[in-house]
Amino acid sequence: MELPVEDLELVHALQIAPRATWTQLGAALRRHPTTLAARWERLRADGRAWVTGHLGISGAQGCSTFIGLECRPGRRAEVLERLCAAPEIDSVEESARAWDLRLTVLTHTWQQMASHVLPLVRADPGILRTQVTVLTRLYATGSTWRLDVLSPEQQRRVSALRLEALRPHGTPPPCFEEISAVLQADGRATAAEIAAATGTHPTTAARHLRQAIETGSIALRCELAQEHSGYPLSCQWYVRVPPAQLEAAVRHLRSHRTLRLCASTTGDTNLTFLLWLRTPGDILDIEAGLQTAAPGIQVVESDVGVRTHKRMGWMLNHDSTATGKVVVKNNPTTGQS
Numbered sequence: 001m002e003l004p005v006e007d008l009e010l011v012h013a014l015q016i017a018p019r020a021t022w023t024q025l026g027a028a029l030r031r032h033p034t035t036l037a038a039r040w041e042r043l044r045a046d047g048r049a050w051v052t053g054h055l056g057i058s059g060a061q062g063c064s065t066f067i068g069l070e071c072r073p074g075r076r077a078e079v080l081e082r083l084c085a086a087p088e089i090d091s092v093e094e095s096a097r098a099w100d101l102r103l104t105v106l107t108h109t110w111q112q113m114a115s116h117v118l119p120l121v122r123a124d125p126g127i128l129r130t131q132v133t134v135l136t137r138l139y140a141t142g143s144t145w146r147l148d149v150l151s152p153e154q155q156r157r158v159s160a161l162r163l164e165a166l167r168p169h170g171t172p173p174p175c176f177e178e179i180s181a182v183l184q185a186d187g188r189a190t191a192a193e194i195a196a197a198t199g200t201h202p203t204t205a206a207r208h209l210r211q212a213i214e215t216g217s218i219a220l221r222c223e224l225a226q227e228h229s230g231y232p233l234s235c236q237w238y239v240r241v242p243p244a245q246l247e248a249a250v251r252h253l254r255s256h257r258t259l260r261l262c263a264s265t266t267g268d269t270n271l272t273f274l275l276w277l278r279t280p281g282d283i284l285d286i287e288a289g290l291q292t293a294a295p296g297i298q299v300v301e302s303d304v305g306v307r308t309h310k311r312m313g314w315m316l317n318h319d320s321t322a323t324g325k326v327v328v329k330n331n332p333t334t335g336q337s
Contacts, residue, residue: 003224013154016161017159017163050314052223053218055107064135065106067130070130079126097304102236138263143221146257229258246270252290
């Protein structure tokens with residue numbers, strides 16, 4: 001069931017400016033701050049929307065990896081339970097095609113992925129085989145998709161409240177791991193709450209938080225339970241695009257407002273993208289539009305998602321709402337550059 005328009009407007013505003021104050025958002029949306037705060041608390045308590053922070057992956061910073069898994073017969077449920085409980089694994093999704101499960105892993109470096117995460121997955125007795133795909137360049141992520149229900153003027157006013165990554169290759173702040181853990185559980189945590197977790201003064205915590213966001217060390221996103229978004233179906237494609245047509249393909253995909261992932265990849269294909277859709281019939285329309293934009297493209301795989309069990313550490317119910325449990329990510333520093 002899609003949320004009422006007032007809720008969708010609030011979620012859209014928080015997608016743009018996840019940490020804007022209720023006073024700021026009230027002025028931008030012409031709503032009373034108390035009303036917005038109460039509406040948000042209800043959405044958050046019901047698990048229909050939440051704000052979270054995760055390791056920033058942009059430019060030369062960080063490594064994002066997909067792992068496809070085939071489970072041994074009858075072992076999928078136990079593998080799911082183990083992988084969802086592992087802090088090293090950011091997201092766990094059931095797949096409808098070649099792979100039983102799809103994992104998303106964010107790490108500081110490829111070396112960290114290879115030495116800390118991949119051995120964990122490959123040692124699981126319930127897993128028969130794996131396939132690793134490394135993302136080489138990100139064009140769109142879950143933190144950049146938008147509902148697009150606000151007016152252009154409202155979007156402009158809310159955008160002015162957004163903290164941007166102004167120094168994407170800067171140094172992460174002190175207490176980065178502690179700050180990251182707090183923001184993963186609540187991306188709108190106050191400076192006082194961050195200070196309590198890091199043992200610093202609230203003014204210092206606020207400065208470190210700003211440094212984490214401005215350097216791109218932490219990315220913030222407002223998540224929405226998919227079943228309440230109006231787009232209950234997800235589909236991920238793996239395609240081959242001639243290099244000369246890559247820019248046109250990416251530009252076309254970015255025109256879809258429910259695009260939640262677009263990235264260049266290693267392996268048999270060189271581009272992957274994921275969209276939230278209304279019906280299975282939309283899959284054909286997406287592929288036809290992409291063929292028009294980039295005639296040389298070859299669709300190698302299109303994989304409809306069955307269910308997301310874990311998204312950026314947040315455990316999800318069968319109806320895609322958040323359970324309230326967050327598996328806080330460990331960020332070992334070994335091998336970091």
